[in-house]
Amino acid sequence: MAAAAAAPQGRRCLLLRTLFRGQLGIRGCRSGVPVRQQQQQALRVPSASAEEITKRKGFLSEHAAPFSAFLTDQFGRQHNYLRISLTEKCNLRSQLRKLEGLQTIAVTSNGINLARLLPRLKEAGLNAINVSLDTLVPAKYEFIVRRKGFHKVMEGIHKAIELGYDPLKVNCVVMRGLNEDELVDFVALTEKQPLDVRFIEYMPFDGNKWNFKKMVSYKEMLDTIKQRWPALEKLPCEASSTAKAYKVPNFQGQVSFITSMSEHFCGSCNRLRITADGNLKVCLFGNSEVSLRDYLRSNATKEELVQIIGAAVGRKKKQHAGMLNISQMKNRPMILIGG
Ligand code: SF4
Numbered sequence: 001m002a003a004a005a006a007a008p009q010g011r012r013c014l015l016l017r018t019l020f021r022g023q024l025g026i027r028g029c030r031s032g033v034p035v036r037q038q039q040q041q042a043l044r045v046p047s048a049s050a051e052e053i054t055k056r057k058g059f060l061s062e063h064a065a066p067f068s069a070f071l072t073d074q075f076g077r078q079h080n081y082l083r084i085s086l087t088e089k090c091n092l093r094s095q096l097r098k099l100e101g102l103q104t105i106a107v108t109s110n111g112i113n114l115a116r117l118l119p120r121l122k123e124a125g126l127n128a129i130n131v132s133l134d135t136l137v138p139a140k141y142e143f144i145v146r147r148k149g150f151h152k153v154m155e156g157i158h159k160a161i162e163l164g165y166d167p168l169k170v171n172c173v174v175m176r177g178l179n180e181d182e183l184v185d186f187v188a189l190t191e192k193q194p195l196d197v198r199f200i201e202y203m204p205f206d207g208n209k210w211n212f213k214k215m216v217s218y219k220e221m222l223d224t225i226k227q228r229w230p231a232l233e234k235l236p237c238e239a240s241s242t243a244k245a246y247k248v249p250n251f252q253g254q255v256s257f258i259t260s261m262s263e264h265f266c267g268s269c270n271r272l273r274i275t276a277d278g279n280l281k282v283c284l285f286g287n288s289e290v291s292l293r294d295y296l297r298s299n300a301t302k303e304e305l306v307q308i309i310g311a312a313v314g315r316k317k318k319q320h321a322g323m324l325n326i327s328q329m330k331n332r333p334m335i336l337i338g339g
Pocket residue numbers: 264265266267269270271282283284285286317318319320
């Protein structure tokens with residue numbers, strides 16, 4: 001495709017909105033790497049004119065029923081969930097709430113500025129929060145993130161609970177030799193607080209020095225927790241859910257496990273991702289990316305974009321390369337956004 005003058009940002013946004021609207025739940029994302037980043041700022045999206053909405057509806061009626069072929073891969077997986085990394089920069093300015101049809105805005109945050117920012121974020125329409133926290137030991141926290149801040153994170157968690165975020169998700173990447181001895185302490189947090197503590201199996205990404213021996217599997221975590229709370233019960237979950245949820249009877253909150261490594265959920269994967277620099281990534285553990293930004297800047301039409309996205313979805317593999325093989329692959333993490 002011949003390069004042309006860059007399309008105005010508003011038009012580029014509208015094109016993507018047109019393509020994905022009605023098919024996708026949009027949510028910010030986090031890679032699962034144990035590197036903590038701040039909340040992210042949102043795109044400015046112009047509101048659509050009546051004419052644009054009519055055009056959009058026409059386009060969708062042509063492409064969207066019953067479920068767009070271009071978003072269905074060769075294994076029959078229908079991709080109705082899009083995670084967008086908005087920027088690599090920190091701090092959130094959110095006008096996303098103005099996006100027509102958007103149901104949920106969630107951020108993943110390291111929590112350090114949460115207590116201060118949360119009232120304004122809530123006012124701006126923030127629905128859900130994931131706080132990343134890998135330890136409950138202040139000195140260890142300082143070692144992991146190379147700065148103080150543990151107490152600020154806890155303050156942020158309490159502020160979120162006070163403001164009614166229920167459940168408040170707390171993401172903990174579990175690593176042997178670092179924090180696997182704190183599993184029961186994290187579960188104990190759910191006794192009197194409406195938390196969903198999510199234990200994430202340590203996943204390999206470029207630069208995070210993943211090592212199989214450092215990974216603590218879901219089964220091992222479960223065994224450890226059951227030794228303390230044998231009555232831990234499994235909760236029902238949706239087919240496309242990436243988390244296996246459990247609860248200690250009579251506890252206010254719950255715990256979940258993200259088992260991307262030991263029990264992947266590729267068979268029911270419904271997710272696509274767009275990186276902060278505009279690349280479509282059809283698989284979190286795949287290294288193939290398509291630059292939608294470049295196509296949009298080359299004035300690609302909606303039809304061309306449908307083909308480009310459809311081709312990428314069509315190339316999506318059945319599952320990731322396996323617990324040991326993926327650590328050998330080049331694969332940059334999604335730059336976080338909240339979410
Ligand atoms: S590894 Fe890829 S296919 Fe499997 S669940 Fe993750 S994103 Fe989906």
